Amino acid sequence: MTGPRVIPECVIPLQDANAQTQRTRQLLAEVFPSWNIDRIDVTSLKGGITNCLLQCIYRAGTPQEIVVLVRAYGRGTGSIIDRNREFCTHVHLHSFGLAPPLHARFKNGLVYGYISGRAVDYRELSNPVLMKGISQMLARWHTVLDASSIRTLMLEQSGLKSHDIVDDIWQLCQKWISTLPTDTDVQLKTKMLLAKELVWVKSEIQYKGGPTVVAHCDLLSGNVIVPEDWSSELSSDIPPVTFIDYEYALPTPRAFDLANHFMEWQGFDCDVSLIPKVGGPVMREWGRQYLEGTHRFKRGSFEKQQNGIPVGEADVDILMQEVRTWWGMPGFYWGIWATIQSVISTIDFDYANYAQNRFSEYWTWKKEYLSSKKANGESNL
Known part of the structure; x- marks a missing residue:
């Protein structure tokens, strides 16, 4: 992958948990074509007061697990946050090793690497x-x-x-x-x-x-x-x-x-x-x-x-x-x-x-x- 995928038509639901999980799995299967959609676990993380943050684990049938984060923007936050600046800042930070890799950008969020800790x-x-x-x-x-x-x-x-x-x-x-x-x-x-x-x-x-x-x-x-x-x-x-x-x-x-x-x-x-x-x-x-x-x-x-x-x-x-x-x-x-x-x-x-x-x-x-x-x-x- 030479750069973050852009999937402008994808929207992750914010309220319906079942629909959110299903759409997130579909998104990740598109971002990572080698992933089996049935082996993707999605868990909601708490702590923020603006966005919805999902931890996604791909269990490939080996001891090695792949973890990424999917962040869906909170309703109306585009009026106060420049999402284009956020995206470009993340890319710039990653070029210096100061941020995890950015895998994809979709209509209402980002897919990026997980930092353990x-x-x-x-x-x-x-x-x-x-x-x-x-x-x-x-x-x-x-x-x-x-x-x-x-x-x-x-x-x-x-x-x-x-x-x-x-x-x-x-x-x-x-x-x-x-x-x-x-x-x-x-x-x-x-x-x-x-x-x-x-x-x-x-x-x-x-x-x-x-x-x-x-x-x-x-x-x-x-x-x-x-x-x-x-x-x-x-x-x-x-x-x-x-x-x-x-x-x-x-x-x-x-x-x-x-x-x-x-x-x-x-x-x-x-x-x-x-x-x-x-x-x-x-x-x-x-x-x-x-x-x-x-x-x-x-x-x-x-x-x-x-x-x-x-x-x-x-x-x-x-x-x-x-x-x-x-x-x-x-x-x-x-x-x-x-x-x-x-x-x-x-x-x-x-x-x-x-x-x-x-x-x-x-x-x-x-x-x-x-x-x-x-x-x-x-x-x-």
């Missing part, structure tokens, strides 16, 4: 050993991935014009806000408020987040995979770390990816006590490991530099200031996202309450940000 628990994210593994892997992402290559592939795959592509987080948030409903006075006022707020926050922090990188943008615990037998309590060795789920990957200032990851330490339960203090010892150590990683890997390859550039306290100070400036943006971003999901999603999750919690993070940050500017004698106009 387990997702970490959000309470493990503060483990010093795991922190180093995650920060080093994110440094690889931010160093070797090339946004222009992904963009070129998007243009080739979609037939879109250059100006039709959403290129950054500001354009994406603007697009999301434009899709918000205005059926009630409250909805209309919310939409107008968010549009106004986007203009303000962009004017304040746009150029204060450090270099623009290909960011994961959804680096929560469930998207961090470590070996099945790795224990955060028993092991002192840095585990091999892999990131999964690339549907939100986008060029952004690095500060957004870092701030977003730290915010995800709270989990979906929004236990804010677990979020590290901005500029505190834990975050500074994480940042130091990240910066060492960015120096260690040459752009465009995984080759280690023999003589890494030392990371001084001033370097960490700069990174912490970038994160501090962008600290409210994840709450704003996911608050908009959850507001849309509360309208379109059929998945059993309290999106409205989640949106409220995330927006509260943004408003808290904004209050502190304005107070800091005032204390420094800067205008808030």
Whole structure:
């Protein structure tokens, strides 16, 4: 197979379990012609709040089993997620060994390789050993991935014009806000408020987040995979770390990816006590490991530099200031996202309450940000 198969007519049902299993088997028999359809086992995996994820095992009559994943997109998610960008990002990641092979693309999803291991628990994210593994892997992402290559592939795959592509987080948030409903006075006022707020926050922090990188943008615990037998309590060795789920990957200032990851330490339960203090010892150590990683890997390859550039306290100070400036943006971003999901999603999750919690993070940050500017004698106009 020279590249992912494209099967545009195939649709995997989201609700009917029997029909879902049958159609998935048919799809895989088409993607892998040598597979016997009767030897394909399909199991639904839990954990996500956007899509349907199926683990598919082909039992070929030998001890060797072949495992792939089939992901069917949640209803209406195409209005908030650029599936063409996701596809092209996955292809680009795989070319660097940072993602599993992509076997096929169908009308409402993807077929791709299975990464053995387990997702970490959000309470493990503060483990010093795991922190180093995650920060080093994110440094690889931010160093070797090339946004222009992904963009070129998007243009080739979609037939879109250059100006039709959403290129950054500001354009994406603007697009999301434009899709918000205005059926009630409250909805209309919310939409107008968010549009106004986007203009303000962009004017304040746009150029204060450090270099623009290909960011994961959804680096929560469930998207961090470590070996099945790795224990955060028993092991002192840095585990091999892999990131999964690339549907939100986008060029952004690095500060957004870092701030977003730290915010995800709270989990979906929004236990804010677990979020590290901005500029505190834990975050500074994480940042130091990240910066060492960015120096260690040459752009465009995984080759280690023999003589890494030392990371001084001033370097960490700069990174912490970038994160501090962008600290409210994840709450704003996911608050908009959850507001849309509360309208379109059929998945059993309290999106409205989640949106409220995330927006509260943004408003808290904004209050502190304005107070800091005032204390420094800067205008808030």
